[in-house]
Amino acid sequence: MVIGIKYCGGCNPRYQREALVKKLKTRFPSHTYVTLKEQKECDIWLLVCGCPAACVSDDGLIAVKQRFLLTSMKEFVGIEDYLLKEEQKEKERQEDKQYEENGIRYLHLGERASFTKTFYKEDADKFALLTGDRNRLHTDREFAEKQWFARPVVHGVLTASLISTVMGTILPGHGTILMSENLEFINPVYFGDTVEATVTFISFRETKKFYVGEFYGECKNQRGETVATGTARQMMMKTLFCVEDEEKEKTEDGI
Numbered sequence: 001m002v003i004g005i006k007y008c009g010g011c012n013p014r015y016q017r018e019a020l021v022k023k024l025k026t027r028f029p030s031h032t033y034v035t036l037k038e039q040k041e042c043d044i045w046l047l048v049c050g051c052p053a054a055c056v057s058d059d060g061l062i063a064v065k066q067r068f069l070l071t072s073m074k075e076f077v078g079i080e081d082y083l084l085k086e087e088q089k090e091k092e093r094q095e096d097k098q099y100e101e102n103g104i105r106y107l108h109l110g111e112r113a114s115f116t117k118t119f120y121k122e123d124a125d126k127f128a129l130l131t132g133d134r135n136r137l138h139t140d141r142e143f144a145e146k147q148w149f150a151r152p153v154v155h156g157v158l159t160a161s162l163i164s165t166v167m168g169t170i171l172p173g174h175g176t177i178l179m180s181e182n183l184e185f186i187n188p189v190y191f192g193d194t195v196e197a198t199v200t201f202i203s204f205r206e207t208k209k210f211y212v213g214e215f216y217g218e219c220k221n222q223r224g225e226t227v228a229t230g231t232a233r234q235m236m237m238k239t240l241f242c243v244e245d246e247e248k249e250k251t252e253d254g255i
Contacts, residue, residue, distance in 0.1 A: 001031050001032070001042075001043035001044060001065070001086065002031070002032045002033075002034060002039065002042045002043050002044075003031050003032065003033050003034070003042060003043065003044045003045075003046060004033075004034050004035065004036065004039060004040075004042035004044065004045040004046065004061065004063075005021060005033060005034070005035060005045075005046050005048060006035065006036050006045065006046070006047055006048065006056060006058075006061070007048045007049075007050075007056065008047075008048065008049040008050055008054070008055050008056035009055065009056075010050050011050075012050060012051045012053070013050030013051065014050060014051050014072070015050070015072065015073045017048050017050055020073060020076045021046075021048060023076075024076065024079065024080070024083075027080065027194065027222070028080075028083050028087075030087075031083075036060065036061065040060055040061060040062055041062040041064065042061075042062070042063060042064065043063070043064045043065045043066075044063060044064075044065055044066050044067070044068070045058070045061050045062075045063040045066075045067045045068070046068050046070060046079065047061075047067070047068065047069045047070065048070050049069065049070060049071045050071075051071060052071045052072075053071075054069055054071050056069075066082065068082075080118060081118075084116060084117070084118065087116070088115070091113075091115070091170060103240065104240065104241065104242050105172060105173045105174075105240060105241050105242070106241075106242050106243075106244055107171075107172055107201060107213070107236075107241060107242070107243045107244065108201070108243075108244055109201055109202070109203070109204070109243075110200065110201065110202075111171060111200070111201045112171070112198060112199065112200045112201075113166050113170040113171035113198070113199055114166065114196055114197060114198045114199070115162055115165050115166045115169075115170065115196070115197050116194060116195065116196040116197075117162060117165075117194070117195060118192070118193070118194040118195075119154045119158070119159070119189060119191060119192070119193055119194075119195065120191055120192065121152070121191045123154065123158065124138045124139060124152065124154055124155060124158070124191070125139060127155050127158045128155075133155060133157075135155075137149070137152065137153060138152055138153060138154065138155050139152070140152070149188050149190075151190060152190070152191060153188040153189060153190060154188075154189040154190065154191065154193070156183075156185040156189075156228065157183075159185075159189045159195055159219055159227060159228050160183050160185070160217075160219065160228045160230055162195060162196075162197035162219055163183075163197045163199060163217030163219065163228075163230050163232070164178065164181075164232075165197065166197050166198070166199040166217065167199055167215055167217075167232060167234055170199075171199050171201060171215070172201070172213060172215075172234055172236050172241055173240075173241075174240075175236075175237065175240040175241075176213075176234045176235065176236050176240075176241070177234065177235040177236075177237075178232060178233075178234060178235075179212065179232075179233040179234060179235050180232065180233045181230055181231070181232040181233075182230060182231050182232070183228060183229070183230040184228065184229050184230065185227070185228050186226050186227055186228060186229065187221070187225050187226065187227045188227070189221060189227050193221045193222060194221065194222040195219050195220065195221055195222075195227060196219070196220050197217055197218070197219045198217070198218050198219075198220075199215050199216070199217045200215065200216045200217075201213060201214075201215055202214050202215065202216050204236075204243055206243070209237065209238055210235050210236055210237045210238055210241075211235075211236040211238070211241060211243050212233055212234070212235060212236075213233065213234045213236055213243070214231060214232070214233055214234075215231065215232050215233075215234060216229075216230075216231050217229065217230045217231070217232065
């Protein structure tokens with residue numbers, strides 16, 4: 001998308017506007033960022049104000065999708081959430097293109113797919129409520145500050161669930177069945193960290209009715225540090241999937 005950026009006059013800035021915009025550009029490099037001098041019509045316009053007075057003018061701006069008025073650091077979080085959702089929608093559109101008219105998803109060894117999410121305290125709270133895992137390392141700041149990590153950390157299984165997100169929705173995709181999973185947690189994930197899970201299709205065996213695929217997943221934070229890895233086996237029914245590879249290991253077990 002093309003994202004336009006327009007600043008106010010900056011007479012009374014209460015936060016580092018330029019630093020947050022730079023962070024946004026680094027976090028979402030696939031978009032094109034322009035100013036009013038370069039382009040008037042953009043998919044998104046960001047009106048960046050240094051204080052609640054919000055004196056920046058939007059005259060002459062054309063926003064095809066959305067226009068955001070930003071007056072504080074907190075409002076930049078909303079922009080990140082919006083862009084993440086838009087990227088996910090685009091991934092889903094690309095995913096749909098990979099299916100033929102008969103509904104078969106064609107897979108290739110070495111194929112990769114990714115999913116990204118930023119974790120916040122409310123994610124840990126909701127996960128604790130859903131699963132009953134109310135470990136205070138994740139939900140109680142005062143308690144966590146006295147422990148090993150000196151601050152709350154995201155549940156490890158919640159972080160690694162992004163690997164399952166990729167496998168269940170993108171690679172191999174909808175309809176796959178998880179058979180087994182082996183995870184390793186390497187570095188902590190803190191509230192505000194952005195984690196990208198990448199899954200690679202590494203091997204498979206074939207039966208008469210389905211494939212058993214092996215996938216490798218790796219989760220990295222915004223600093224490029226690996227926080228979790230895992231391998232998983234997925235059952236892929238032939239009514240939904242087809243693995244195209246010359247070196248098949250085929251069994252005749254009649255399953």
